[in-house]
Amino acid sequence: MSEQFNMVAKTIFGYEELLEKELIALGAADVAKGKRMVSFKGDLGFLYKANLACRTAIKILKPILQFSAFTEKSLYDNVQSIDWSKVFNLHQTFAIDATVHSEFFNHSLFVSQKVKDAIVDQFRDKYNERPSVDLKTPDIRINVYINEHEVSIALDSSGDSLNKRGYRAETNVAPMNEVLAAGLVMFSDWHGQCDFLDPMCGSGTILIEAAMIAQNIPPNRHRKYFAFMKWNDWNETLFAQIKENLLKKIKPMEVKITGYDKDQSVIEKALNNIKLAGLEKSIAIKQMNFFQSKKETETPLHILFNPPYNERIDIETETFYKTIGDTFKKNYPGTTAWFITANLEGLKYIGLKASRKIVVANGQLEARLAKYEIYAGTKRIFLRE
Numbered sequence: 001m002s003e004q005f006n007m008v009a010k011t012i013f014g015y016e017e018l019l020e021k022e023l024i025a026l027g028a029a030d031v032a033k034g035k036r037m038v039s040f041k042g043d044l045g046f047l048y049k050a051n052l053a054c055r056t057a058i059k060i061l062k063p064i065l066q067f068s069a070f071t072e073k074s075l076y077d078n079v080q081s082i083d084w085s086k087v088f089n090l091h092q093t094f095a096i097d098a099t100v101h102s103e104f105f106n107h108s109l110f111v112s113q114k115v116k117d118a119i120v121d122q123f124r125d126k127y128n129e130r131p132s133v134d135l136k137t138p139d140i141r142i143n144v145y146i147n148e149h150e151v152s153i154a155l156d157s158s159g160d161s162l163n164k165r166g167y168r169a170e171t172n173v174a175p176m177n178e179v180l181a182a183g184l185v186m187f188s189d190w191h192g193q194c195d196f197l198d199p200m201c202g203s204g205t206i207l208i209e210a211a212m213i214a215q216n217i218p219p220n221r222h223r224k225y226f227a228f229m230k231w232n233d234w235n236e237t238l239f240a241q242i243k244e245n246l247l248k249k250i251k252p253m254e255v256k257i258t259g260y261d262k263d264q265s266v267i268e269k270a271l272n273n274i275k276l277a278g279l280e281k282s283i284a285i286k287q288m289n290f291f292q293s294k295k296e297t298e299t300p301l302h303i304l305f306n307p308p309y310n311e312r313i314d315i316e317t318e319t320f321y322k323t324i325g326d327t328f329k330k331n332y333p334g335t336t337a338w339f340i341t342a343n344l345e346g347l348k349y350i351g352l353k354a355s356r357k358i359v360v361a362n363g364q365l366e367a368r369l370a371k372y373e374i375y376a377g378t379k380r381i382f383l384r385e
């Protein structure tokens with residue numbers, strides 16, 4: 001068996017348990033969740049697999065040194081204890097990303113500078129030359145995380161965040177992060193067991209992530225570049241094998257995935273993204289006002305969407321959210337409906353009792369993912385009221 005090493009997958013607030021489950025299902029060892037991260041063990045092939053297949057990971061890091069530092073000098077000395085010439089060479093560029101939660105090391109820029117100096121000085125002492133820093137597109141990204149006096153130095157194996165799947169060319173005014181969208185589908189426990197509708201689909205992110213979940217498609221199959229491709233242990237043959245094994249497990253779509261949006265220009269953008277994701281056969285979208293729509297079949301339906309919050313898109317909160325509730329009750333019997341909103345006031349006007357509410361972060365906004373069971377009899381009860 002090839003060498004096993006520690007890895008850390010970073011994620012968004014509230015997504016730790018979903019990511020832990022994903023990593024276990026993919027075959028990771030020693031999986032343990034922390035705050036906005038999950039640590040695990042695997043080999044080089046697993047590092048490739050995690051980058052290609054994890055839906056709720058933002059980055060996969062490979063820690064290379066952990067230590068306690070109480071002075072700037074000990075930070076510098078510990079960084080110099082790594083033989084950096086084994087990690088990269090003079091002709092490769094690098095960048096440092098530092099995150100600090102510490103009273104002593106309270107400036108991430110200063111920490112980046114110190115770590116950079118330690119690396120550059122080591123190269124200069126050895127070769128009389130130094131590698132260059134490239135903040136935008138470095139060959140090697142080094143991640144520094146300091147919690148009080150505990151320092152972790154890791155190599156970033158992903159590069160661009162893993163939510164950049166490579167399918168979104170066009171966005172509307174309020175596009176959703178792909179990792180956030182995948183996690184919402186997973187929280188709602190939909191994996192292709194019945195028809196799925198996003199009735200306010202915008203650029204189509206939820207639809208695309210849902211289709212990939214139902215068909216077991218690795219979310220990053222179209223990504224051209226991962227940072228590990230510039231590492232000195234880059235194994236192109238192993239990567240191709242891992243990718244091929246994942247692609248072999250793709251299943252055909254057995255249910256209908258549909259998207260509506262009332263805005264035709266948004267629909268066109270969504271169509272383009274769906275095409276880029278190679279999912280035009282799996283997802284149907286049409287221009288439609290959800291409030292004038294009806295459930296189209298007698299069979300169970302799963303709704304998941306992201307209505308406007310009145311943050312980036314203007315709406316009249318009370319009327320808008322009340323109409324969502326009325327549409328559920330009158331036109332969607334036999335449906336499980338979920339939506340995410342940061343408009344907590346809006347939730348009060350739905351007029352149905354949520355059977356679950358999950359706290360999630362949508363960027364800087366604290367949001368709720370709410371679930372409503374709309375039984376076939378709900379329409380009658382509603383009309384009698």
Ligand SMILES: C[S@@+](CC[C@H](N)C(=O)[O-])C[C@H]1O[C@@H](n2cnc3c(N)ncnc32)[C@H](O)[C@@H]1O
Pocket residue numbers: 172174175176177199200201202203204205206260261262263266288289290291306307308309313
């Ligand atoms: C917050 S955006 C959805 C973003 C989407 N999740 C994405 O990733 O791009 C809300 C969308 O709802 C649409 N919308 C608002 N009211 C609607 C209605 N009554 N029926 C259908 N779509 C509506 C807007 O046009 C907008 O595209």
